Amino acid sequence: MREITYAQAIQEAMSEEMRRDQNIMFMGEDIGVYGGAFGVSRGMFEEFGDKRVRDTPITELAITGCAAGAAMTGLRPIVEIMFSDFMTLAMEQLVNQAAKNRFQFGGQAAVPMVLRTPGGSGTGAAEQHSQSLEAWVCHVPGLKVVIPSTPYDAKGLLKAAIRDNNPVVFIEQKLLYRTKGEVPEPGDDYIIELGKADIKREGSDLTIITYGRMVPRALEVAEAFSQKGTSIEVIDIRTLVPLDTEALISSAKKTGRVLIVHEACQRGGYGGEIAGLIADSEAFFYLDAPIKRLGGLDVPIPYNPNLEAQVVPTVESITKAVNELL
Amino acid sequence: MREITYAQAIQEAMSEEMRRDQNIMFMGEDIGVYGGAFGVSRGMFEEFGDKRVRDTPITELAITGCAAGAAMTGLRPIVEIMFSDFMTLAMEQLVNQAAKNRFQFGGQAAVPMVLRTPGGSGTGAAEQHSQSLEAWVCHVPGLKVVIPSTPYDAKGLLKAAIRDNNPVVFIEQKLLYRTKGEVPEPGDDYIIELGKADIKREGSDLTIITYGRMVPRALEVAEAFSQKGTSIEVIDIRTLVPLDTEALISSAKKTGRVLIVHEACQRGGYGGEIAGLIADSEAFFYLDAPIKRLGGLDVPIPYNPNLEAQVVPTVESITKAVNELL
């Protein structure tokens, strides 16, 4: 199969869907000629024109609400927030309007929109450009939340998100944009259903549950342990909401040891939700060790590259956590 | 001891601190002559005047950032957000500025401000006026988070929050405003240190960990079970950040059974953090049953009073959860 980058996969998903459905439009800051801050949408303005690919003023609240309003009246907007940190400006419209309008209007509205935004650290952009805020949106009924870790997943999940009739927050991983992976040919339409975890590596001794940028790290650790005879299963949850609870619980039952890894600050991160689900399931009775969480340190992301690299889980710290569980 | 309401306790804390320190000022929407949407600040405008008690336009983002800016330059502002749902409009300034300025400026800034806001459902105000969003702010390094359950705690904790040199999000409980409790005389200055949980009832068979409006419910359940010979410990965490992890773990070790209760939607709620901490502590080895969480249903808060009452934990549903654990 051909290999393309995570960024290209996202661009292909949007472009293919926009070719299929005229009512999909895309808006955001500098997504047109500039191609987006991370170059994800390069070429789309040229193909679809300024009606369907719209540069906006710097106005996160308005574009998020505008997408919701357009979604309720016949369009299927994709909106890009340049950095997930700036979702902070859009929460009112995302949470009080987009997420709740169907419910609070007694089912009269559907809000088929996708909010795409890059999350995570590692680019030296410091405190206000590096956060991982997925836990917030997971806490809001009415929203779905996706974080892909491979080009293949990114494309299939984004297509599913675009076809979904609900507001989907699609958080991309800056540091994965340039990573490559196998993806079917452009014509070859495929969808990855929201709500299905993916076992990225099977194993029997310990389960690492993770998502996004931490998936390749977990795989690297698993590979290293397999050399030493320890078999680690790596589950990529992919969609945080809806969550494939079943997959997590059966893996936990199988291996009896669970490590949850995410980049977001550990305190209040989604790892707590996962730990809580497992600790309150029948898997509890199969556990041979405490459920371990390894999240980012509870500090803002610093600028200095050495510091920046060390405040999130690393291959070393994941390895250490695995060793503590064994 | 005299009894006053939770709302009065909050008002007393603010007023006493403002008398003590001229640089404390208070701003928010309709907090002046109107006395605040819930009447909490009644009388303060009359006592302190319009320089220190400031009605603002409807402008949540600006007042939150204005408080942060004033806090960095010599004042100690208290800002009221009329409903915690409208923190959604203020997250940028709260999270990217107030919470991070000290760290990102290398320690040059201190941001001694309190953001007070009422959370929770039960008043028939529906989806956009009833959320419990504390999990969001708990996930942000640099913020402290307090939710009191009694007038005594409200007063002592708010005073501590006002004296704290960091941004503190102080979430009040609408449905507790009119509840009464014993509070020392006005002159009788007391402080409750942030970061100390309170065992509201001792017990040996099961621990309920909770906070805010769910504390009285948990106590009611505990009382009922004590009639049947089951001894339930009720821990009110009071400050979610910093969290008194030690107190939770030792109680879990003692009773071997843990139920976590909160009003906020269960998915992504702070209960996950608590469950995760316990499941990854030495208490894990003392547990006789899974760690149970009982949060609000993962739905927006509906208007109809019967529905509204049933989407959050009730005495009945807490009782049921306790029975499942025993």
Add this chain to the structure above:
Amino acid sequence: MKLSKEQHKELFYKMTLCREFEETAAKLFIAGKVHGTAHFCIGEEATGVGVCSPLEVEDYITQTHRGHNQGIGKNMDVNRMMAEFLGKQTGYCKGKGGCMHIADFSVGSLGANGVVAGGLPIATGAALSQQYLGKKNITVCFFGDGAANEGAFHESLNLASVWKLPVLFVCTNNLYGMSTHINKSMNIEDISVRAASYGIKGIALDGNDVVTIYQETLKAKEYVLEHGPMLMVLNTYRWTGHSKSDAQLYRTKEEVNQWKERCPIKRHRDLLIDQKLFTEEELDELKREAVQKIKDAVAFAENSPEPSIDDIFDDVYAL
């Protein structure tokens, strides 16, 4: 453009219906039949009724928390409004939304909003749809004077202006945001001057003059379809407190009474009689109709079933 007799009748009837709706709702409150809150627009009926009556079904509106006049203006069904107010299954939101969230997509209402200025970005998006889909309809976005100080106001007017979206921004300036007089929340007297920040047209009208509002809305619709957004400020007043519990210490009885003398319904009634378009009796009969309609609405609502907790997960997500 002169209004036809039919049009006048519609305006008078809708304003009267709205007044009756709210006065009845207030009584239901006092009778303890309602949990929650409501924001009445008594005294402001000309705004929503005047603006919405000339619109087509395909024109959208976004409503405010104080929006019964807007909904009734847009031909919402008072039975379902009342049922929603009482939290019943037959209400517009199946009892889940209450009157801060009444919506009727079938008549073009995209819903009331509990968040001040929350409707502005939504309206902008609805107008984007209309433009994108090549429709010849507009979106009317209602909001208050207080809302005009929120960031959402600025961002929405700016975005709509840049994209020339067909949206009419209607600010019902009733002088107060809750208890705060506009002279404490903005340093200008005429809110319509804010249009200049976006290079769009702004006008200010007497918000108690339903006929002028009707006429100007028709003109505005044409303007907006051709040139993009416009800001229309309707200066009016609310007679009652902000919501059910409001001691109104922030204003004088005199001020309230002065405005009561400028009642938009009485004014229209006087005009109709002066101009001999209707007789006193005809108008009394219309009022009786309205009273009966609301009585029926209460009966409908009271006889409707409560929603069931078993359906609570319905509509959290669409399929």
Add this chain to the structure above:
Amino acid sequence: MKLSKEQHKELFYKMTLCREFEETAAKLFIAGKVHGTAHFCIGEEATGVGVCSPLEVEDYITQTHRGHNQGIGKNMDVNRMMAEFLGKQTGYCKGKGGCMHIADFSVGSLGANGVVAGGLPIATGAALSQQYLGKKNITVCFFGDGAANEGAFHESLNLASVWKLPVLFVCTNNLYGMSTHINKSMNIEDISVRAASYGIKGIALDGNDVVTIYQETLKAKEYVLEHGPMLMVLNTYRWTGHSKSDAQLYRTKEEVNQWKERCPIKRHRDLLIDQKLFTEEELDELKREAVQKIKDAVAFAENSPEPSIDDIFDDVYAL
């Protein structure tokens, strides 16, 4: 007011220092010595230098992401700026903030901001402190043309106006927000018209004329102390890309070149020579000083220690 020789010298030196700082920083980038990004203000030096030079230490500023000129204008130490740029322990933020967060509270800089329009509410709060504490100082708030479309702009100017806070809002209009020309982000030509929405004074100046900016800032300070906020728009241009990676497809080389001809430093230099205030040699010597100062800054930064992970929890919370 005519500027003294000393004042002219200060302006010329600071602008030159800023230019040299950024050109050197750009080279460090290319040499791979910097992780992260930076936003240069080459071509815009007159704005921050012109506004900040007449201020006192007790006057506050809030800076933008493109704020080296503002910081240098306010007398920040280029050693610590450079050290921060290289992420060193001796940097203004101990290497934790980088150049999007340089701050120096000792000279009155309340910090640069990575969030567009993020500084506006903060500046409003700083001015509130000044007013509350009875100080005779002002806060200057820098932001860009793009920032003027954020809700924070609207809310902050409105709040400052209502409370008559001593804040000077300075919009450096360089025609683009990243790649987006102002004619795609707002439907007005002159951003200063937005002052009218808040009932405050607005002026627009040539942002490349450091002398006028200096003079007008002095006047503005007096005005603001007496009357409350004012909006000053400085029309200028950035010569380089938005940040380190920018192909600049959204503008023409010609446009850039036209603006290069209007270089604020050259313009000031020409003026100083025309008016015979300084000789060519004197100005060349000043430039050499600036070059040396930046060389020293690089040496200082490069010889400074890296921050240690052991201190990572420092400054998350104050005691």
